[in-house]
Amino acid sequence: MSFVSSMNIARSLAIFKYDVPLSLQNLSSGMNWTINIIDDVLKQRNIRHINTLHLYPRLLEFYNIGYTEKWIRRIDENFLEYDSGVKPIINVPRQRLPANFKYLYIKSFSGDVSGMIAESLFIYFLYSLGVKINGIGHLRPHKRGRSSFFPDYAIWDTSKAIALVLSVNNYSLPILAEVKGSTSTASRRELAQRLVKALIQLNYFISEPDQCGLVFLLCKKPTYEGIFFEVLP
Amino acid sequence: MIKEHEIIELINYIKDNLWLGDYQKAKELINGLSENIDFEEYMTSLDEARSSFIKLKEELGETSKLKDKLVISDRFKQMTRERELSRKAIVGLLMSELEKLSKGLLVTGPSSEIIRRDTYRYKLYEYPPNKYEIRALTDEKLKYDAQGLIENLEEKGYKLLPIGKERYMYILAFSLESYIEIVALPPKLVIEISLLTPNSEKAQELGELILDFLSRERV
Numbered sequence: 001m002s003f004v005s006s007m008n009i010a011r012s013l014a015i016f017k018y019d020v021p022l023s024l025q026n027l028s029s030g031m032n033w034t035i036n037i038i039d040d041v042l043k044q045r046n047i048r049h050i051n052t053l054h055l056y057p058r059l060l061e062f063y064n065i066g067y068t069e070k071w072i073r074r075i076d077e078n079f080l081e082y083d084s085g086v087k088p089i090i091n092v093p094r095q096r097l098p099a100n101f102k103y104l105y106i107k108s109f110s111g112d113v114s115g116m117i118a119e120s121l122f123i124y125f126l127y128s129l130g131v132k133i134n135g136i137g138h139l140r141p142h143k144r145g146r147s148s149f150f151p152d153y154a155i156w157d158t159s160k161a162i163a164l165v166l167s168v169n170n171y172s173l174p175i176l177a178e179v180k181g182s183t184s185t186a187s188r189r190e191l192a193q194r195l196v197k198a199l200i201q202l203n204y205f206i207s208e209p210d211q212c213g214l215v216f217l218l219c220k221k222p223t224y225e226g227i228f229f230e231v232l233p
Numbered sequence: 234m235i236k237e238h239e240i241i242e243l244i245n246y247i248k249d250n251l252w253l254g255d256y257q258k259a260k261e262l263i264n265g266l267s268e269n270i271d272f273e274e275y276m277t278s279l280d281e282a283r284s285s286f287i288k289l290k291e292e293l294g295e296t297s298k299l300k301d302k303l304v305i306s307d308r309f310k311q312m313t314r315e316r317e318l319s320r321k322a323i324v325g326l327l328m329s330e331l332e333k334l335s336k337g338l339l340v341t342g343p344s345s346e347i348i349r350r351d352t353y354r355y356k357l358y359e360y361p362p363n364k365y366e367i368r369a370l371t372d373e374k375l376k377y378d379a380q381g382l383i384e385n386l387e388e389k390g391y392k393l394l395p396i397g398k399e400r401y402m403y404i405l406a407f408s409l410e411s412y413i414e415i416v417a418l419p420p421k422l423v424i425e426i427s428l429l430t431p432n433s434e435k436a437q438e439l440g441e442l443i444l445d446f447l448s449r450e451r452v
Contacts, residue, residue, distance in 0.1 A: 028300075030300070031299065056397055056416075058414065058416050059416055059418065062401075062421060062423075063418075132242075134245040135245075136241070136245075139323060139326055149286050149306070150326060154241070158238050173237075200299075200302050200306055203307070203310065204306045204309050205313070205323070206310075207310045207314050
């Protein structure tokens with residue numbers, strides 16, 4: 001019997017905050033604005049280390065069960081391969097293929113898996129800040145179709161735990177949040193596109209001066225890091 | 234009047250009960266929630282927000298361009314702000330999920346094999362030949378006595394690995410005959426037990442010993 005499997009080993013994830021709050025008014029400047037922000041992130045400008053999460057992958061499964069959008073089990077097992085960058089190889093016959101055909105030999109991570117890992121890590125991060133996670137609700141259960149304008153999360157942070165990492169502390173509830181993950185090293189343009197997408201999602205609902213939003217971007221550079229952005233109207 | 238954050242906490246508690254498999258309790262909670270809030274008010278807000286969005290999309294057309302998307306989101310924001318819709322629509326969206334669950338629960342039978350104790354409820358799942366999983370919901374107000382449990386397991390001859398025991402808890406315990414993994418994020422708790430010799434009574438006994446320890450009120 002194998003008593004201690006590798007899945008029990010604690011991993012860590014560094015979380016950084018982009019120190020300049022993102023104003024939704026700047027969205028009209030288009031992609032250049034977010035590309036500059038991503039450049040900052042990649043070059044470690046204007047970012048501040050907030051926390052290093054010590055992750056027990058098995059615990060990640062709890063956040064996955066309770067707080068992510070899709071029904072994918074054992075995110076803890078997926079996370080270890082995701083984190084180490086191991087991609088499984090599938091069987092390739094010895095026979096040659098006709099010209100222009102190629103065998104697939106490396107499996108890619110499903111975008112759903114990486115999305116659920118990013119969402120689970122986001123909840124893990126909020127929990128580490130002291131947020132009561134039973135006040136968090138995942139929105140958008142009908143993502144395909146008519147109601148795709150809701151962001152991922154509404155957070156009723158009644159104890160104001162998130163204020164610890166924000167530039168404002170008198171925000172109205174709920175705080176809205178959008179989470180974006182990536183399975184591999186994304187280009188700066190791809191990351192900027194993800195950031196824009198997240199900001200547009202928040203732009204549907206954040207308008208009052210006392211509202212605030214969050215974007216959590218999980219990116220590989222080359223190790224996985226969580227970058228967290230504060231979003232203001 | 235029940236507050237919005239209390240609604241969300243209750244929705245999450247309903248989901249916890251569904252995770253446990255206690256459908257009866259989930260039904261009771263859903264019924265209680267429907268009696269105490271103006272369900273219609275939130276659902277109407279959600280419908281209004283959705284129709285505003287659909288109307289805008291029809292007016293401005295499907296687009297993938299950033300500028301156009303921005304126009305849609307700005308116009309939508311303006312419409313919902315004028316009608317103070319957005320906050321209620323968000324709660325309505327969360328509740329619409331409950332409505333679906335409620336319909337689903339009508340066709341499920343009574344909860345099976347939920348074992349109830351004073352401060353916790355649990356269900357034992359068997360994975361033949363020798364694995365067992367105990368899912369438990371504990372009284373949220375209790376603080377887990379991880380140290381007491383560790384000492385008790387050590388007295389019983391278990392070896393323990395480093396653990397997380399802050400607001401969540403993660404303990405690994407193993408002996409020559411069993412391997413136990415305890416993961417807790419109050420009020421949810423999972424105990425996974427592998428036994429050298431399959432024995433569900435033994436697994437249940439071990440599970441209850443752990444749960445009894447963890448659900449003791451600290452003096």
